[in-house]
Amino acid sequence: MRGLSAGMRTELIGLGGIIERNAYLVRRYALWELAFFLWTIANTLTIVFIAEGVEASGGVLDVNRQTTVLLIGAVIWAYLGIIFEILTETVAWERWEGTIEYTFMAPLSRTVHLMGMGVFAVVYGVVRAALLFGAIALWFNLEMPEANFLSALVVLAVASISFIGIGMMTAVLPLISPEKGTQLGFIAQGMLLVVSGIYYSVEVLPQPMQWLAVISPATYALEGIRDAILEGAAITTLWSQLAPLIVIGAISIPLGLIVFRHGERYAKQHGKLKRSG
Amino acid sequence: MSRIASASPSTRHLEPGGPEARTPAVEVTDLRKEFIRRDRRTGRRSHKRRVAVLKDVSFRIERGECVAILGQNGSGKSTLVRLLSTLLLNDGGSARVFDYDVFTEPRPIRRLVNRVSVEASFFKKMSSVENLSYAARFYGMTARETRARIPEILERVGFPLDRRGDSMEDLSRGMQQKVALARALLTSPVLLLLDEPTTGLDPRSKLEVQGFIRELRADHDVTILLCTHDLDEAELLADRVGILDRGELLVLEPPDELRRRYHAATVEEAFFAATGRSFELESDVEGGRP
Numbered sequence A: 001m002r003g004l005s006a007g008m009r010t011e012l013i014g015l016g017g018i019i020e021r022n023a024y025l026v027r028r029y030a031l032w033e034l035a036f037f038l039w040t041i042a043n044t045l046t047i048v049f050i051a052e053g054v055e056a057s058g059g060v061l062d063v064n065r066q067t068t069v070l071l072i073g074a075v076i077w078a079y080l081g082i083i084f085e086i087l088t089e090t091v092a093w094e095r096w097e098g099t100i101e102y103t104f105m106a107p108l109s110r111t112v113h114l115m116g117m118g119v120f121a122v123v124y125g126v127v128r129a130a131l132l133f134g135a136i137a138l139w140f141n142l143e144m145p146e147a148n149f150l151s152a153l154v155v156l157a158v159a160s161i162s163f164i165g166i167g168m169m170t171a172v173l174p175l176i177s178p179e180k181g182t183q184l185g186f187i188a189q190g191m192l193l194v195v196s197g198i199y200y201s202v203e204v205l206p207q208p209m210q211w212l213a214v215i216s217p218a219t220y221a222l223e224g225i226r227d228a229i230l231e232g233a234a235i236t237t238l239w240s241q242l243a244p245l246i247v248i249g250a251i252s253i254p255l256g257l258i259v260f261r262h263g264e265r266y267a268k269q270h271g272k273l274k275r276s277g
Numbered sequence B: 001m002s003r004i005a006s007a008s009p010s011t012r013h014l015e016p017g018g019p020e021a022r023t024p025a026v027e028v029t030d031l032r033k034e035f036i037r038r039d040r041r042t043g044r045r046s047h048k049r050r051v052a053v054l055k056d057v058s059f060r061i062e063r064g065e066c067v068a069i070l071g072q073n074g075s076g077k078s079t080l081v082r083l084l085s086t087l088l089l090n091d092g093g094s095a096r097v098f099d100y101d102v103f104t105e106p107r108p109i110r111r112l113v114n115r116v117s118v119e120a121s122f123f124k125k126m127s128s129v130e131n132l133s134y135a136a137r138f139y140g141m142t143a144r145e146t147r148a149r150i151p152e153i154l155e156r157v158g159f160p161l162d163r164r165g166d167s168m169e170d171l172s173r174g175m176q177q178k179v180a181l182a183r184a185l186l187t188s189p190v191l192l193l194l195d196e197p198t199t200g201l202d203p204r205s206k207l208e209v210q211g212f213i214r215e216l217r218a219d220h221d222v223t224i225l226l227c228t229h230d231l232d233e234a235e236l237l238a239d240r241v242g243i244l245d246r247g248e249l250l251v252l253e254p255p256d257e258l259r260r261r262y263h264a265a266t267v268e269e270a271f272f273a274a275t276g277r278s279f280e281l282e283s284d285v286e287g288g289r290p
Helices: A002-028 A030-056 A063-097 A100-104 A110-139 A149-171 A181-194 A207-215 A217-231 A239-270 B077-084 B106-112 B128-137 B143-156 B173-186 B203-219 B231-237 B255-261 B267-275
Strands: B026-039 B047-061 B066-070 B092-097 B113-116 B191-195 B223-228 B240-245 B248-253
Touching: A002 A030, A002 A110, A002 B128, A030 A063, A030 A110, A063 A100, A063 A110, A063 A149, A063 A181, A063 A217, A110 A149, A110 A239, A149 A181, A149 A217, A149 A239, A217 A239, B026 B077, B047 B077, B047 B092, B047 B248, B066 B231, B077 B092, B077 B191, B077 B223, B106 B113, B113 B173, B128 B143, B128 B173, B143 B173, B173 B203, B203 B223, B203 B231, B223 B231, B231 B267, B240 B255, B240 B267, B248 B255, B248 B267, B255 B267
Parallel strands: B066 B223, B066 B240, B113 B191, B191 B223
Antiparallel strands: B026 B047, B026 B092, B240 B248
16 A cells, blocks of 8 residues: 555656646747747637628628637637647657657656646646637627636536547657658647537538537537537536536547557557667 | 665565575576668668567676677667667567566566666756756656755766756757766666767766766666677776677677687777677668668
8 A cells, every 4th residue: 555655656746747847848948939829829810800801791790709609719729739739749859859768768657647748738728728718809809798717617628638538649640650740640630620610510511520520529628618608608507518528538548548558569669769879 | 875776666676685686687588679671772662671680689687797788880789778678679588677577567677777878868958957857757756855866966977067057958968978877877776778878978078977887886786788889998897798799699708708718809809809890890780770
């Protein structure tokens, strides 16, 4: 029992180390972080202006509501991008720096290692998403009188479990293909969101894509967050979104770990962990 | 007792005095590793072929011993170190570290082993203290412990403490390698794998690193496997010297016996006699290795 708690303590210190290292890197690359955030704002604006553009070209729509719908989609896109990017960096960045072998030969369990990356990704992603949402909402002077931000945060938190699980699967890609693996992570992000009603209702999609939407956690995240912000839905009324998110999360985390372990085994069999030498 | 010796993980395999004390630090039997390479020489179509990088290598290292493995680029030295570091999986044979199977029980081994390689390998924008803190957390060292321990160990390896806040990219190669040594020692390993630790260093830094390795051997119960292509370094530091040639371990003996066996005046001559080639003439074949 004592050995078990000592082991858990070591793992928790290791998990803290992962978060601490990411915080160091954010601090050391602060100006780059700012540049990327400005790029995300610009990217989000290109989407969110669409509602005003449609109205200007004669379309009839509730601009405030449609702008908020687009904004939620763009923020989730950016959030998912951060989650996948940070988890993919588990391998990609360390491989580039050459530290990956030292990390992988350390006595930290891979589960804790990946969860540490996931926890940091969620904390960093939520802060960034909140800043992005606030900045754009102020820009457009959006009115959200019914908004229940607590419910929206809860939905995002629950959805993040699934996103981390899927992120673990994409994190393995740079192990298999050091040159192109990271880009494949972005493809996964796009595929996930295109079937999930990112800027439109899932009902407009062709039937095969709608079937995929059923198993995509982003579908329920977008629905739940839109209901919370646009309709002021309370947490207790969001079970139809939270329940599938919990189920998908319960499957995707172990699946992500299994996929990563297979990838790590492949890398160790074929000597893909090393950068050179 | 020194921290390095006393902080060794409590395992049944490391208790002094008991029957386990006879357990070798490293026991490698018929170890084999192959990589798949693409062969494009045959024309437009590339063919994959399996190339043996280590061919049924066997040896053992006793506790507290320093063994040097000599070999040229591509001889399999780094592959051997990576296998013992649990970073590669074998294609045959076995390897045990303090009686733990390297390939089926990697986690306890990771507590006992650390490594210094030819490339220092750090987060370049982070400082030496930040990099060492990151490495130490994986071994369960808290911020409170590392606050005192990191400056202490940096000082011991001869790193100028006033540079500890500088980014790694602003440090010289010699300083980076000292931080690499500090990273390995911070975790109090009982088996230290040194893969060309002084390659590329200026003469002074090289002497300092070698001096520190000797100090470690003299003061602590550390077992060392040193892979190098520096013949003088091998002779200076090791109890036994092995010659690894194209994946085959030709011989592993004390330097005197090695010279005697090949009727050679120097280890270099012995190497020449054993392999039939000199160090300088060999082309670099490691570049094509996976």
